[in-house]
Amino acid sequence: xxxPHRDNPYSFDQFLTRRNTFDYYRDDPFLRELVQKxxxxxxxxxxxxxxEFSPRVSYRWRDLADNVARPEVLPxxxxxxxxxxxxxxxxxxxxxxxxxxxxxxQGLFSARTTPWEHFVKRFLLHQNGEFGVMCPLACTEGLIVxxxxxxxxxxxxxxxxxxxxxxxxxxxxxIGAQFMSEIQGGSxxxxxxxxxxxxxxxxxxxxxxxxxxxxxxDYAVVTARVTGSDKVGTFxxxxxxxxxxxxxxxxxxxINRIKWKMGTSExxxxxxxxxxxxxxxxxxxxxxxxxxxxxxxxxxxxxxxSSSGGAMLRAVREALLYGRFRDVFGQKIQQFPLTARxxxxxxxxxxxxxxxAFKVYDMFLRQGRKLQVGLKSDEPVExxxxxxxxxxxxxxxxxxxxxxxxxxxxxAMSIFGGHGVMEDFSSLPRLYRDAAVHELWEGPRNxxxxxxxxxxxxxxxxxxxAEFAATVLNGAPGHQVEERVAQLNELLKKPVLSVPNxxxxxxxxxxxxxxxxxxxxxxxxxxxEVGGEKPTINESLTNE
Ligand SMILES: Cc1cc2nc3c(=O)[nH]c(=O)nc-3n(C[C@H](O)[C@H](O)[C@H](O)COP(=O)(O)OP(=O)(O)OC[C@H]3O[C@@H](n4cnc5c(N)ncnc54)[C@H](O)[C@@H]3O)c2cc1C
Numbered sequence: 001x002x003x004p005h006r007d008n009p010y011s012f013d014q015f016l017t018r019r020n021t022f023d024y025y026r027d028d029p030f031l032r033e034l035v036q037k038x039x040x041x042x043x044x045x046x047x048x049x050x051x052e053f054s055p056r057v058s059y060r061w062r063d064l065a066d067n068v069a070r071p072e073v074l075p076x077x078x079x080x081x082x083x084x085x086x087x088x089x090x091x092x093x094x095x096x097x098x099x100x101x102x103x104x105x106q107g108l109f110s111a112r113t114t115p116w117e118h119f120v121k122r123f124l125l126h127q128n129g130e131f132g133v134m135c136p137l138a139c140t141e142g143l144i145v146x147x148x149x150x151x152x153x154x155x156x157x158x159x160x161x162x163x164x165x166x167x168x169x170x171x172x173x174x175i176g177a178q179f180m181s182e183i184q185g186g187s188x189x190x191x192x193x194x195x196x197x198x199x200x201x202x203x204x205x206x207x208x209x210x211x212x213x214x215x216x217x218d219y220a221v222v223t224a225r226v227t228g229s230d231k232v233g234t235f236x237x238x239x240x241x242x243x244x245x246x247x248x249x250x251x252x253x254x255i256n257r258i259k260w261k262m263g264t265s266e267x268x269x270x271x272x273x274x275x276x277x278x279x280x281x282x283x284x285x286x287x288x289x290x291x292x293x294x295x296x297x298x299x300x301x302x303x304x305x306s307s308s309g310g311a312m313l314r315a316v317r318e319a320l321l322y323g324r325f326r327d328v329f330g331q332k333i334q335q336f337p338l339t340a341r342x343x344x345x346x347x348x349x350x351x352x353x354x355x356x357a358f359k360v361y362d363m364f365l366r367q368g369r370k371l372q373v374g375l376k377s378d379e380p381v382e383x384x385x386x387x388x389x390x391x392x393x394x395x396x397x398x399x400x401x402x403x404x405x406x407x408x409x410x411x412a413m414s415i416f417g418g419h420g421v422m423e424d425f426s427s428l429p430r431l432y433r434d435a436a437v438h439e440l441w442e443g444p445r446n447x448x449x450x451x452x453x454x455x456x457x458x459x460x461x462x463x464x465x466a467e468f469a470a471t472v473l474n475g476a477p478g479h480q481v482e483e484r485v486a487q488l489n490e491l492l493k494k495p496v497l498s499v500p501n502x503x504x505x506x507x508x509x510x511x512x513x514x515x516x517x518x519x520x521x522x523x524x525x526x527x528x529e530v531g532g533e534k535p536t537i538n539e540s541l542t543n544e
Contacts, residue, residue: 126310233285
């Protein structure tokens with residue numbers, strides 16, 4: 001019998017203690033297992049480094065990240081100083097500035113950080129969301145790889161930019177951004193209108209970009225058309241020319257405004273007007289779309305896969321902990337079959353997504369981290385096929401994981417009941433809003449579904465789609481592979497990309513479901529390869 005109690009003694013502290021002391025790496029047997037499997041003989045050193053790194057992510061940086069998306073600290077812009085100088089100063093939350101300094105100074109792109117160390121550290125960081133730092137990290141990686149891809153230039157400034165971003169100069173690490181989207185269509189980079197006017201050895205940029213994230217960055221990869229040309233090139237524009245950062249004198253551009261966004265709100269995304277900014281061409285000025293898509297966007301898309309895995313692991317773990325803690329109608333939430341089943345399904349999705357992200361990254365490393373600009377190259381056809389496999393997996397991973405992540409975080413929030421939508425009860429509402437952004441940036445779903453279809457059609461002359469499907473799904477149960485191969489062959493004969501009519505609408509729907517199911521078979525196989533019988537997150541927490 002329950003009697004009245006004036007001083008209700010209810011407390012969440014037991015849940016909070018467990019949640020807040022959880023170390024993202026040390027306390028997650030599944031993640032440790034994955035790291036051990038993939039890092040091979042580097043494991044011992046890596047394990048030690050991660051044990052040192054993880055507490056910072058799991059406690060200090062987590063707490064800082066939780067404070068950045070509050071409405072009262074959203075990024076703001078001050079256009080003029082008190083003496084009528086145009087400065088376009090971006091004011092960001094103090095927590096983001098601290099996070100940025102501390103995380104960038106880890107030298108994640110430096111030669112002293114091994115590729116697996118880089119990947120797993122970023123994976124751990126993704127559990128905190130905080131795109132004020134994670135977006136510029138992805139952009140900086142794109143800038144570095146682009147500069148390394150085109151080393152033969154006569155521009156010492158580009159070497160300095162590479163050094164600044166990769167190894168740091170006097171302890172200061174350069175930050176990159178990527179400005180491609182214009183008002184008339186972000187997906188359609190070939191329709192860019194921004195002008196790059198030749199000026200001596202370099203160029204001057206004129207025109208506008210409509211989605212410019214990481215506005216605090218030191219350098220931006222900018223796509224533009226050279227004066228008189230109908231082709232788009234890729235350029236690097238410094239935010240400030242040497243010596244001007246301290247004086248707050250920007251390099252020939254103004255920031256019109258900072259956008260008001262539903263997610264990644266701590267990240268300043270702006271609209272920019274170039275008025276003669278100095279810029280340097282990177283790679284052939286008529287192959288900018290291929291460079292931007294094949295290198296810069298591909299890396300950002302790869303990051304979406306691990307970001308989705310990281311966010312899901314965190315959301316599901318916290319839902320599991322809450323399910324173990326919270327009593328309703330006299331029993332723990334997790335003891336209701338309805339909840340237990342949902343938790344199990346969520347845990348499987350989080351692990352499957354994470355295992356898939358590790359497997360795709362492993363393929364990237366096995367290919368020497370070399371990305372390809374365009375579909376074809378001079379390499380032997382077997383190597384081209386491997387590069388094609390990676391390209392398509394990255395596209396499929398981007399759309400599948402970004403889509404599922406929103407769903408899984410929403411389900412995790414529902415385990416918390418009304419507390420699930422309270423911004424100061426957990427980080428889940430923030431992660432949920434950020435996940436919605438993942439579906440849109442770095443290529444929205446339909447653009448990538450189209451790209452995969454076109455790639456398979458174009459490559460069919462030298463790479464049979466059936467061979468592609470069987471190779472990528474190698475190891476999965478035979479009947480699943482055969483089914484996907486047959487479906488793919490059928491779908492490539494259907495009017496998926498033609499004009500809208502009954503038949504093409506049906507085919508388009510089938511294509512969308514096919515891509516989701518195809519990548520899921522890949523992820524399930526990745527999960528099996530971790531050892532299959534490993535405890536799920538659910539069991540490992542229950543068995544403590
Ligand atoms: C928070 C945020 C930050 C961003 N930051 C940056 C940034 O820093 N730099 C940058 O360059 N961009 C940035 N973007 C822009 C982003 O990359 C674009 O929004 C995206 O490329 C889509 O462009 P769009 O918004 O103009 O949509 P559109 O290109 O107009 O697309 C609208 C719809 O049409 C569909 N569509 C387009 N083409 C096809 C096709 N061929 N077949 C079928 N459907 C199609 C799309 O799927 C979408 O549903 C950011 C976006 C967001 C949300």
